[in-house]
Amino acid sequence: RAKAQSGSYLIYEAGMRQQQSRSIALAQRLKQALADGQLELHYQPKVDTITGKLHGVEALARWRDPQWGWVSPAEFIPVAEERGLIGALDAWALETAARQWRQWQDDGWAQVPPIAVNVSAVEISMVEGFAEHALALVQRHRVPPQAIELEITETALMRNAEKAIQTTRQLVAMGFSLAIDDFGTGYSSLARLHRLSLARLKIDMTFIRTMLDDAGSMAIVTAVIGMARALQLRTVAEGVETAAQLDTLRRLQCDEIQGYFFSKPLPARELEERWLCAVDA
Ligand code: C2E
Ligand code: CA
Ligand code: CA
Ligand code: CA
Numbered sequence: 001r002a003k004a005q006s007g008s009y010l011i012y013e014a015g016m017r018q019q020q021s022r023s024i025a026l027a028q029r030l031k032q033a034l035a036d037g038q039l040e041l042h043y044q045p046k047v048d049t050i051t052g053k054l055h056g057v058e059a060l061a062r063w064r065d066p067q068w069g070w071v072s073p074a075e076f077i078p079v080a081e082e083r084g085l086i087g088a089l090d091a092w093a094l095e096t097a098a099r100q101w102r103q104w105q106d107d108g109w110a111q112v113p114p115i116a117v118n119v120s121a122v123e124i125s126m127v128e129g130f131a132e133h134a135l136a137l138v139q140r141h142r143v144p145p146q147a148i149e150l151e152i153t154e155t156a157l158m159r160n161a162e163k164a165i166q167t168t169r170q171l172v173a174m175g176f177s178l179a180i181d182d183f184g185t186g187y188s189s190l191a192r193l194h195r196l197s198l199a200r201l202k203i204d205m206t207f208i209r210t211m212l213d214d215a216g217s218m219a220i221v222t223a224v225i226g227m228a229r230a231l232q233l234r235t236v237a238e239g240v241e242t243a244a245q246l247d248t249l250r251r252l253q254c255d256e257i258q259g260y261f262f263s264k265p266l267p268a269r270e271l272e273e274r275w276l277c278a279v280d281a
Contacts (some may be wrong), residue, residue, distance in 0.1 A: 018081040029065055030076055034088055039063050041096050041117070042265035045275055046236055049250050054275050056149060058116040058258065059097045060265045061089065077120070087121045088126065093117050094134060098141040098148065100268055105135045109276045115251055116149035116179060121156030124164050131170035145175035149199065152178065154186040157193075165196065172197045179236070194231045200256075201228050205239025210261070212244060225252045 033039055043057040063071050071274060080086040088203035097115040105111040123130055138145055157164045157180070172178055180193060184207050193201075203224055210217040221237075228235045237249050240259030249257060266274070 020175070025078050025081070026076060026079050027085060029068075030063070030080060030089075031085055033063055033065065034085070034092055038065075039089075039092065040267070041100070042267055043100075043271045044258060044265035045263045045271070047115075047257045047262045049257050051255055054111075054113050055256050056114040056116055057271065057275075058118075058151070058265070059093060060118070061093055061133055062265075079195075081122050086122050090118070090120055090123050091137070093132075094148070095141070096186075098138045098143045101143050101147050102141050104276065109272070109278065111277065112147070113276075114147050114149050114177065116151050118151045118181065119156075121153060121159050121164075124152050124156050124167050125157050125160035126163070130167050131174060133162050134171065134175050134176065145171075146177065149179055151181040151202070153181045154183050154188050154189075158186050158188060168196050168198075184224060190224075190231060190233075191277060193218075194233065198233060200234045200236055202238050202258075203254075204234040205237075205259075208239045208245060208249075209241075212248065215277075218241040221254075222252055225254050229253060231253055 020121045041059040043059055045054055046056045046058065047053070048055055052140070061073050061077070063073075063076060065071055069156070077086070077089075080089050094117050097117050101112060101115050127133075134150070135145060138148055152168065156245050157168070168178055177199040178196065179202055180188075180198055181202050181231070182204040183201050184204045201224065203221060207217045207221050211221050226237050234255045236256040236258055237245075237254045238258050240246055240249065240257045240261045242261060245259075246257060246261055
């Protein structure tokens with residue numbers, strides 16, 4: 001037994017080492033890809049539950065390595081956070097989104113949607129002058145902060161609460177709109193979040209995925225939407241894939257829907273073709 005155990009430990013250790021070297025290699029490539037402009041943003045619509053109208057889009061990072069093919073953000077974002085690249089990556093995403101918004105405006109699309117950008121917990125809670133940098137960046141691209149929404153996860157706000165809350169207040173005062181991402185996965189009180197003047201609450205997709213089979217999830221979704229409504233916070237359901245989920249969310253009076261049922265995240269050009277409206281001549 002002892003032998004088997006030590007054997008599996010060795011395998012475990014080798015696995016760890018392999019994982020670690022993949023993570024180091026990945027970080028090196030990611031750094032290079034950022035420098036070479038090989039990352040892209042795709043945009044996923046957020047749609048009004050009742051009218052089907054486009055309310056905004058979420059910008060999501062996409063990376064295709066020449067050798068490895070597509071690498072999921074679920075893999076490279078944590079690596080970027082661990083290895084000190086997340087600041088550069090998030091700044092790149094904010095800049096790319098701002099440039100895209102300006103481009104859509106200049107190209108004459110009617111009602112260019114606000115673009116939501118993800119901000120890592122590391123950034124919001126640790127970086128000095130984050131808000132000032134963000135403002136300077138959008139202004140450089142002649143984009144009003146109102147056109148940019150920043151998505152911060154619930155757990156990020158809990159991590160270094162004082163600092164994160166201070167930065168959040170600053171961003172709101174500057175005119176950025178703020179959304180709490182992955183809501184329901186932490187333990188924040190809605191009453192406290194309410195004092196931050198947030199624009200949106202995004203209900204984590206694990207609850208949406210399970211709500212029709214699991215009474216607990218349904219109770220959480222129902223309660224979150226109910227409380228958010230009472231506090232005049234807009235709710236967004238993430239990961240909506242089926243008509244049955246949409247119907248339920250409509251009945252619960254959730255405000256906005258994001259998910260494959262309406263659209264996957266799309267390259268800018270495809271979003272234009274399918275979702276933006278030309279100004280009629
Ligand atoms: P997130 O912010 O919660 O983004 C939503 C994720 O759900 C995206 O995954 C999106 O493609 C996926 N999704 C949307 N609708 C559906 C659906 O109906 N079904 C399913 N199964 N999935 C759906 P993605 O693009 O792989 O991103 C994963 C995570 O990586 C994001 O989760 C976000 O936390 C992070 N991320 C992506 N881009 C950035 C970025 O530029 N900066 C930072 N800091 N994080 C990013
Ligand atoms: Ca997000
Ligand atoms: Ca989310
Ligand atoms: Ca997430």
